Amino acid sequence: MAAMARMWLLGAGMALLGGCANQSTETTAERFDCEALNRAVANAGTGFADLKGRLETTPLTRTWKTDTQAFHDACVITASRRPDHYLCFGRLVSADPRGALMAGGEELAQCLGEGWRSARTAPDRLEFTRQDSEPVVVLESFLNDRGQRMGTLGVFRNAGDAAPLSDDG
Numbered sequence: 001m002a003a004m005a006r007m008w009l010l011g012a013g014m015a016l017l018g019g020c021a022n023q024s025t026e027t028t029a030e031r032f033d034c035e036a037l038n039r040a041v042a043n044a045g046t047g048f049a050d051l052k053g054r055l056e057t058t059p060l061t062r063t064w065k066t067d068t069q070a071f072h073d074a075c076v077i078t079a080s081r082r083p084d085h086y087l088c089f090g091r092l093v094s095a096d097p098r099g100a101l102m103a104g105g106e107e108l109a110q111c112l113g114e115g116w117r118s119a120r121t122a123p124d125r126l127e128f129t130r131q132d133s134e135p136v137v138v139l140e141s142f143l144n145d146r147g148q149r150m151g152t153l154g155v156f157r158n159a160g161d162a163a164p165l166s167d168d169g
Contacts, residue, residue: 034111037070044135
C-alpha cells in the first residue's frame, strides 16, 4: 500500500513538473505587433493624427480608439494629464515573472530596430530613445490586483511627455 502511494505521488509530481515546464512564454511576434508599434512611433510627431479613430470624452480624459494595436489589442490614444500619447495594456507572460520587464524590453528592442537605446529609469520602467529623434517608447510593469504581471506600453512625442508624473511612482 505504501509503495502504491509513493508511486502515485511520484507520478503526480512528474505531471506537475511537466505542466510547469510546458508553460509557454510569448515570443516577440506573439507579444508585440512590431509593424503597429513602428507605425505609432512614426505618428508621434503629428500627435498620432493618422491613428485616431472615434473620440470618447469624460470630464477627466479624451480617448481615441485606434486600429493600430501593438500590444494585446488593448491600445488607445489618450490625453488627461499629459499631451496625446499612444498607450497599451497587456499581460507580460514570462517563465520568470520578476524578469518579465527585461524580457519584454529585449523583445521591444527587437521591434524598434537599430539605433534605439534603452535605460532602466525605475525598477519597473524601461525607456527607449533614439539619438536625434523625439519619440520615446516606455515599457512599464506592475502586479494587478490578482497578482498577474502586467505591462503598459506607451509611445510619447518627446521625453518631457514621457516623464513620470509626480504620483506615477
